[in-house]
Each structure stands twice: as C-alpha cells, then as structure tokens.
Amino acid sequence: MSTADLAPALAREEAADPFSLGGEVFTSRLLLGTGGVPSLEVLERAVRASGTQLVTVALRRVEASSSGAMLEVLERCGVRLLPNTAGCRTAREAVLTARLAREAFGTPWVKLEVIGDEQTLLPDAVELLDAAEQLVADGFTVLAYTTDDPVLGRRLADVGCAAVMPLGSPIGSGLGIRNPHNIALLREAVTVPVVLDAGIGTASDAALAMELGCDAVLLASAVTRARDPERMALAMRQAVEGGRLARGAGRIPRRWHAEASTPMQGLPEL
C-alpha cells in the first residue's frame, strides 16, 4: 500500500461505518470553530485545508459582530453552519440564544454550551441538562458541549441530544485529552455520536480522540491561533483520518514487557 491508497481506504471505512449526525451523513469528521480567526482570508484557507463540512458560528450584538462577509466566505466553502450558545450561563439564556440563532441562521442545529465557571469555562451540568431537555422538546438538533463525565453524557443522550461533545481539557487551553479513560468510557456509555470538543492543542491530540473511539473532533483555537492556521488545519485533517484508520485497524495490546518482533527460532549460537 502506498499513501495513494489512503483516500480509498478511508472511503471504504466511511462507507462501512458512516458518520451520521442529526440524520445527515458527513464524510469529514473534523468540525471547525471560527473563533479566534485572524482574518477572513485565513479563515477561508483554513476551512478548505481542513476539509470540514460543519463550522461553528456565534451571535453577538450587531455593533460587536463581524461583517456579513464571514458568512459569504463560509457559504462559498460549502459548509454547514452550527450556531453555538457560547457565553450563556443559565438554561434560560442558552435556550433563548438557541432560538435567536435559529432565527438568524435558519437552522435548528445548535452547539449547546452552558458555562459554569469563568476561569475554566467548564460546563454547568445542571443548567446544561435542563437546557438540552427544553431545546430537544422544541425541535432542536442539540449537540451538547459537556464535561468528560460518562454519566452526564448518558443523561444528555437520554434526553435526546443528537451528539455528546465532551471536552478533552478546558476551552482554548491546548492541554489535550486529560482523561482518555473517561472519553473511552463515555464512548461506551452512549449510542449517539461522541465528538471530542475543546482542549485540542495539536495533531496528536486529535488522533488520540479518534483512537479512543470518538466519532469526530471539534476544534477552533488549535487551528485559528496556530502560527500557520492553514498548515495546522491540514495537519488536523490528517490526524483525524489517521486516528480513524488506526481505530478501525485495531491497535496491539499494551504489554508490560517486550515481545520480540524478530523470531527467536533459528537464532544462531555465536
């Protein structure tokens, strides 16, 4: 096999087990956030290099919002928009923000974020579950940003979230996946897609997320704040693809001691 075989191998993998989210099938398992992007030119290059099909956006007061040109860029790239509820601290705020986003963007999809702590931006579990339940009842396709707690993940799936999106570490921290065991447990705990969201610092973090069984990876700062966002977007794309193939290929078990790869049989006595 050469690297030219990579694309067909991925295509076979996706055909056998497609990434279905909210009733839609995506061939890219990398979701990209637009926060922190230095310019629209960089945004467009990064989006194209990443191969993403789903991009997060936000709502802010008109005087503080970016120009309509950002949406033109995203439309030109052919990506689907995923509005978020970033900055919301209560279920009431998050539900209202999601409804406003549905009006503004014309989509019932929402990345639900309800933040409980200023310093760590960790999710508020109680408000999050409450908001998720209300939004699902209101017909939203809810992708819930959550902690890496498998029990909370299961509760979010139980109330009808279309995806559970655990953090690897705090938003924008670049600390990677601090508790890989919890991510793997969460993956086992729910049948809806699990999207590793937040904390990714570099390509190996994204690959690890996929190796742990995540269905996709959502990241923003790791690309938008990288020295070269376009190059990092490409690295993330390949990391997600590599991690996905590795997961499917089945890694060897970890061993305490060595296991020789060269056979001992026929070893000469010298």
Added chain:
Amino acid sequence: MTIPLTVNGAPAALAAGSTVAALVAQRSGGHDRVAVALNGDVVPRSSWPTTELSPGDVLEVLAPTAGG
C-alpha cells in the same frame, strides 16, 4: 413624541408607534441575518413589521460573528 427603550444594553429612543422592523432597519448595519429579542423572548422575523414597541421595552439586536 418618542418612546424610551433599552437597545443592546444602552438607552435609546424611537418614534412612538415604531415597530421592531424599524429598529432593525436602523441598527442592522447591513447584516441580513439578524435576530431580535424583546423583553427576553424571540421576535420571529415575520412578526417584525407588526410588533410595536412600548416604553421601557428591552431589546437585543444580534448578528452572526465568529465563535468556537
């Protein structure tokens, strides 16, 4: 005659009888994907022309921006 309002956290005044549509026209700054909250509830786009503002109304006029 004008009515006192709070728009995006700051005091504002609009002619009596003004609608949400008039406010959006004044504030949207070229954005076509705007959403409006009036006293904590969404005003659907279809209701903008018929929703008259009252003294003391609190409004948020929002538009898309980049975000995680």
